Amino acid sequence: MADLFQIGLSGIYSSQAKLSTTSHNIANISTEGYSRQSVVSETAGAERYGDYFIGTGSIVAGVERAYDQFAFTENNLNTSNLGYATETYEQNNQMDMLLSDESTSITQPVLEVFESISGVADNPNMLESRTVFLESAGNMVSQYNRLYENLEIQYSNINNDIVNSAQTINQLADNISSLNQQISSLLGSGNASNTNDLFDQRDKAINELSEFVDVSAVTTDNGMMNVYIGSGQALVMGSDVLTLTTVNGDPDPARKELALTNGDHISLINGERLGGKLSALFETRNNDLERAFNQIGQNVIGLTHSINEQQKEGLTLEGEIGTDLFNDVNSQDSMESRVLAHNDGLGEALLTVRIDDLSSLTADEFDLVVDDYQVATASSPETITFTSTNRTTGETSTSTVDMSVSQRLEIPNSGISVGIDSITSLSAGKEFTLRPTRLAAQEVTLQHKDVAKVVTADSEIKTVASSDNTGTAVLRTNSILGNTLDLGEDNLFVTINITAIDATTGEVSYDVLDTNGTAISSLSGTTTPDLLTGKATFAFAGVEVEMISGSLATNDTFTLNYNETGDGDNRNIMKMADLQTQKIMNNNKATFADVYNGMLSEVGAKTANADISMQSATILQSQSYDRIQALSGVNMDEEVANLLQFQQHYSVATRVISVASELFDTILQVAR
Structure with missing residues (x-):
């Protein structure tokens, strides 16, 4: 006959395990990432008595956690999308507020400059009106400088966020690797049930990782999990971890880039394709913020260069041809700053970019690659063949420069040309990046405040x-x-x-x-x-x-x-005032104000779209999280009910032992 004592004890053990697991669930009801656990009980088998079998109780087969791989993967994807959408909105909203706020926008200072120019036109001989004009011009320059500085602060903050995000990702990767080793060790020793909490910790680390990048996780036979980020770059392979590092960009060292290091091997990766928060940081910096720099630069170059050129068309109070009021946009320093040479070991050359045509000038950047370079010989001149590519439109153009005829390369449909100032050495494949308008708002200055040099009269x-x-x-x-x-x-x-x-x-x-x-x-x-x-x-x-x-x-x-000029001649200053409404920019289709307002509209539309995307991503992430909680979350009412139920099971199991003891005592009494 079956051993009632053992059957009772098995019931006690089973109930005790369930009580402990239920208590564990209750204790972790507020633990983030915790998955509800439950005891799996199985029959302990049966003993044969003649033609029949009698059971011998139950055994605890293990402790399982409530887990769904699909729900886990879906939540990681939605978390990554939410991280991307939130960061995109926050960065674009910051830029939108900076460009449109009255205290930081350049709209009002530019308007005040042209109002003061009209004041000079009305009273060309009054020094006071000229003073007001120069003060307004100085305020406008300061506002452009401040706007650039504020955008540069945001640019720097994004770079810092990229560095900090990379460090956080490395910490999470190390944590996942450590958990992989612990899980594998426990599974190898047969303690599978002890790994549930470790599984939860690893899933939580992977979910935190998905906020920064797209994550793909693959479980191996030994219980470890390989983690891939972005478009398939390995980050964690079992217990091995690759390190995500930041490196200075080439050709712009201020542009932080990412690389994966494995020992001595370093592989650059495209941050825009990583997904999550990191992808948003890279896209905002590389596309939106850098374009804002360029658009503001296009605006200030058009405005100040037009005024400078008009200054040179007239006479000062001293009877001299007018000179630049603002900095020369084609000074040697400015032209050199527009070209960045790549550190590719394919030679050195000093190139400069000159602004030639305001109507064709855009906010685009260009890649310039040397296709061929031939040094001068007794029978042939020095020649260079370049291919230029517009980064925005993708338009390419290939031209050969005969250095004996000209040292200048025209970039089609750009309003710029490239000067070849000097060549140390060049090889095919040498790359340069052209940024015609990038630094203009930083470089703009008011050259003087001499009222006598303000040109009002037409040239002699x-x-x-x-x-x-x-x-x-x-x-x-x-x-x-x-x-x-x-x-x-x-x-x-x-x-x-x-x-x-x-x-x-x-x-x-x-x-x-x-x-x-x-x-x-x-x-x-x-x-x-x-x-x-x-x-x-x-x-x-x-x-x-x-x-x-x-x-x-x-x-x-x-x-x-x-031209016989005299006192009161205001013809040149009137032409300068007309610049406000002339469609000088964008192929003679836009005024200076149109260029800036177009940029505001572009940034505002991106911000509005980012807001909508963020709201949608928030809903999807909330839904996927709720699905996980419905399956894996701890329900207090359910756990209390289980606690009472398992308590009753425990009591009944102890009663079985009591019955067995009473029966044994009865047998002893009969034997006496």
């Missing part, structure tokens, strides 16, 4: 190209020296006539014609355009005329008109 001598010219050259009176040619009332203009252009040297021969079209022999001369800048200077009779853009053709003519 205006240079006008003939409509019949076949060349594209634009000439401008650069300076008027002492003892200038007296055009007088009977000789109101002279004409520069291009007579010949040497095809080999590029030397330009010209005559100076009087009002009647007769060459003034003493004023004929030659000039040679600079190979690097493409500019040439015509100097005669105390007048210096500069070719500021384009190219000359034989028989092109340019007339120098005499």
Whole structure:
């Protein structure tokens, strides 16, 4: 007959295990990531008595946790999407508030500049109105500088977040690896039930990891879990861990990038493809924030360069040709700062980027790659073949520069050209990054506050190209020296006539014609355009005329008109005031205000879309979390009911032992 004592004891053991597990559940009801556990009981088998079998009680087969692999994977995916959406919204919202807030936006300072210009136009001889204009211009410059600084702070903070996120990911990876080893060790020793809490801890670490990156987890036969991030990069392989590190970007060291290190081997990875919070940080920095730098730069270059150029079209109170009011956007330092050379070991060259055409200027950046470089020989000139790629549109262009003819490369549809200042050595594959407008808001300065240098009057001598010219050259009176040619009332203009252009040297021969079209022999001369800048200077009779853009053709003519100015002349300052409403930018389709407002609309739309995405991601993540909790979470009412039930089971099991004891005593009494 079956042993009642053993059967009772098995019931006690089983009930005791269930009571302990239920108590464990209750104790961890507030523990994040804890999965409800339950005891699995099995029959202990049976003993044969003749033609029948009698059971021998129960045994505890193990302790299981409530777990669903699909729900776990889905929640990790939704957590990653929420991390991405939240970070995207927060970063774009910060940028949107910075650009649109009255205290930081440049809209009002620019408006005040043009209002003060109108004040000068109304009272060109009043020094007070000029002072107001210069003060407004200084305030505008300061606002551009502050706006750049604030964007740079956000840029720096994103870089710091990338570094901190990488450190957190490494800590989580180390934790997962440690848990893998503990789980494998326990499973190897046959203590599978003791791994439940470790499984929960590992799942929690993986879920925390999914906030930063997309995660794919694969369980191996020994209970370990391999973890892959992003598009499949291994992070944890059993007990082995790869380290996520940050490195300085190439060619921009201020642009932090990520790499996976395994011993001495380092592999760069694309942060934008990692998913989660990290992907949002990279995308915001690389696409939205850097574009904001470029768009603000495009705006300030267009505004200040236009005013500078108009300054040079008139006369100061001192009777001199006007000079730059703001910094020269094509100073050597500015042009050099627009080019970044990649650290690829394929040679060195000093390249510069010049702003040539405001209407074609965009906020785009360009990749420039050397396809071929040939040094000069006795029979052939030095040549370089470049391929440029617009990073925004993907448009590519390949051009070959003959260094004996020109040291300048035109980038199509960009409003810029690249100067090849010097070459140390070059090999095919050498890369450069062109950022024409990136630093403009940081570099902008007010050159002076001398009210006498504010140009209101039209220039004394205006240079006008003939409509019949076949060349594209634009000439401008650069300076008027002492003892200038007296055009007088009977000789109101002279004409520069291009007579010949040497095809080999590029030397330009010209005559100076009087009002009647007769060459003034003493004023004929030659000039040679600079190979690097493409500019040439015509100097005669105390007048210096500069070719500021384009190219000359034989028989092109340019007339120098005499302009008798006097007090109260405001023609030049009126033209400067008109710049506010002229569609100078974006292929002559936008004003300065349109460019800035377009940027505001673009950032605002991205912020609104990011907000919608964040709300949707929040709902999906909440739903997937609720599904896990419905399956794995601890329900207090259910656990209390189980506690009472298992308590009764325990009591009944002890009663079985009591019955067995009583029966045994009865047998002993009969035997006496």
